[in-house]
Amino acid sequence: MLSAFLMLKFVAKLYIMTKEYRNVEITIKWQAEKCKHAGVCVKMLPRVYNPKAAPWVAIENASTTELKVQISKCPSGALSFYENEAI
Numbered sequence: 001m002l003s004a005f006l007m008l009k010f011v012a013k014l015y016i017m018t019k020e021y022r023n024v025e026i027t028i029k030w031q032a033e034k035c036k037h038a039g040v041c042v043k044m045l046p047r048v049y050n051p052k053a054a055p056w057v058a059i060e061n062a063s064t065t066e067l068k069v070q071i072s073k074c075p076s077g078a079l080s081f082y083e084n085e086a087i
């Protein structure tokens with residue numbers, strides 16, 4: 001698991017990568033260069049965060065509340081979210 005994170009971070013650093021993942025209510029922002037690979041996200045919500053998958057975040061696999069709780073536990077601030085604007 002750790003090696004998958006390290007590979008993801010290595011590739012991300014090459015491109016200074018920020019990715020966004022959106023559901024109806026929120027958009028998760030992942031700033032790869034901040035990620036410390038503690039794996040908190042994977043341990044808390046393994047059905048959402050899978051570094052071996054592409055894309056590695058399956059936002060549809062958890063409720064918005066579950067996602068917000070998990071994001072608040074990200075130790076590096078690599079994960080954040082913003083509320084989507086109503087259309």
Ligand code: SF4
Nearest residue numbers: 035036038039041074
């Ligand atoms: S919890 Fe945050 S710092 Fe830890 S692996 Fe996930 S995104 Fe990276």
